[in-house]
Amino acid sequence: MADIVLDHITKKYGDGYEAVKSMDLEIKDGEFMILVGPSGCGKSTALNMIAGLEDISDGELKIGGEVVNSRAPKDRDIAMVFQNYALYPHMTVRENMGFALKLAKVDQKEIDRKVEEAAETLDLTEHLDRRPANLSGGQRQRVAMGRAIVREPKAFLMDEPLSNLDAKLRVQMRTEVAELQDRLGTTTVYVTHDQTEAMTLGDRVAVMRSGILQQVDTPGELYNDPVNLFVAGFIGSPSMNFVHGKVSGNEIELPFTTLPLTEDLRSAVGDSDGREVIAGLRPEHFEDAELVGDHLGAGVTFEAKIDLVESMGSELYAYFDAGSDQVDKVEQAASEAGLDELAGGDTNQIVARLAPESKARRGETLKLWVDQDRLLLFDPETGERLRA
Amino acid sequence: MTDRARSERRLGWLLCAPAAIAMLAVTAYPIGYAFVLSLQRVDLRFPEESGFVGFDNYSAVLSSDLWWTDLFNTIFLSVISVSIELCLGMAIALVMHRAIFGRGVVRTSVLIPYGIVTVVAAFSWQFAFAPDTGFVNQLPLIADDKDWFGERFSAFSVIIMAEVWKTTPFMALLLLAGLTTIDDGLYSAAKVDGASAWQRFTRITLPLMKPAILVALLFRTLDAFRIFDTIFIMTGGAQDTQSVSILGYQQLISRLNLGLGSAVSVLIFLCVLVIAVIFVKGLGARQPESGRA
């Protein structure tokens, strides 16, 4: 086991493209670190550099305190799980899992013991003598995991290991991966583009965008305290709503209502009256005013004409118009922040997540409540969060 | 079977029929005719003595030293040249697969020898090794007066070189096709698993290429077994360098003994059949799944 330190790691591909730009990241011994970001942001490149499958253009990589920049993958003592599993099709499950040990000239009896032990944990015992082609997606995925764990490496590197599974299996395997990592306590770097996986799996999450590391924090911190528009919009599902806001004294004018500013936010925006900002409100911080009950005082109530209602059974999404005069400004800031790289980044509509008992009807006006304490403000030019 | 399945099957047969008929016309008929001839005494120099002789022609061929010498020559040439072609072809395929720039140029230039008519290629090589005018004898370490075609095994070595030079590109292309089916991810996985470059080649590439290798070997062995042009040009079969195809040619065309020549042809056909069956069996037996899991 070991810690992994990325010290100003940069990757410049042969065509001059910088896929990872001066990345600084410390992964503690035994930590489960998630690397998340939209497709093409350089996650796999970063992981491959840790694995040694891609050369590091600049910066220093340390595993367990040793600089390993110039070491071949086999001398880094890491195991990797690939997105398409990369199982050897001509080998049985047993041979696949034992391959690394065999190459390391481990005694055959010892290999058998370790492989069988891993197969036991992964529920693969009865499939040991089958070939990958004859296994289901979930089983292949487990073989890929097994191939990594039999080696007892210093670290696991996983590149979107669950993305080829169907939704249900993915949720199930997610729990299994989390349990496995917890039990083994092996340092793990896990790449995903799926923010749900990122939020549920890791000890800490590193959010990347266009090769630049945005924020490294626990899932809770990322959710509550994002550093910029990108992280705020990327983390959370459905995404945070962004609207144009104008500071006016102790209040902020939003297209659909006016919210009082907390002490912190007031000092964050400074005393520039009339300053324009981007306000972020998560769908879950809205509620049907009738259903809020005691908390009514902690927020602001306003009326909105509901354009669309989606009922999920356990919750209900109500969409209402953000007012078109402000859309352009927000859209521009959002696209500069890279939010249009994300799916469903429609700035025109506000989504509110309501309790299923809500009487929200399409086309009708509804009294909505919003939690004023959860308001986040961002600089429209830089996309940086405005903080005290 | 449902009606639908039945009519689909009938349509399948109908669609195959033209090709099948063409194949029968150009292969089954000549083979059948050769077999019929081989059971008769047909010598165009003595047309009045023609008649059915059963397997006499076969016993004549099989009891002659010439047949066995020629068969040995053929097998010897096939095995040696195909082995060299496999190794060289594999090396070239690996290079072509990994070539980053100039892929098109590399692939085209490698193919040039294969595009040259065998007879022309054979003449070029013969000229190069000719004792008086060829440039090879001018090279250092080679005796100026070495008569390459005057002795059996030195003649063989030139024949093999010409064959290898000409058909390695074909081998390389077939192997390249097999190579491209292997998922690059497997090499990454093997690297992480600790495999050296050589181990990746022997434990990933080779096993996964087995079908492609067998197909390439099958094509090339069948081809090599019927070697004719190169020998015909270089030695004409002198110095005991004759192949079975040349033997068949001599019986049929030079000596006009159609019965005996046909028996040789049928025997060659049987040898080719045996080779094909062996390879196809090898292909069928536990064929590894394609490179993608």
Ligand SMILES: Nc1ncnc2c1ncn2[C@@H]1O[C@H](COP(=O)(O)OP(=O)(O)O)[C@@H](O)[C@H]1O
């Ligand atoms: N071999 C390469 N040569 C040039 N550019 C590459 C290469 N591999 C990846 N890239 C580019 O680097 C960027 C990051 O790729 P990648 O790390 O695979 O993204 P992710 O895994 O986050 O989806 C992409 O824009 C991709 O086009």
Ligand SMILES: [Mg+2]
């Ligand atoms: Mg990737």
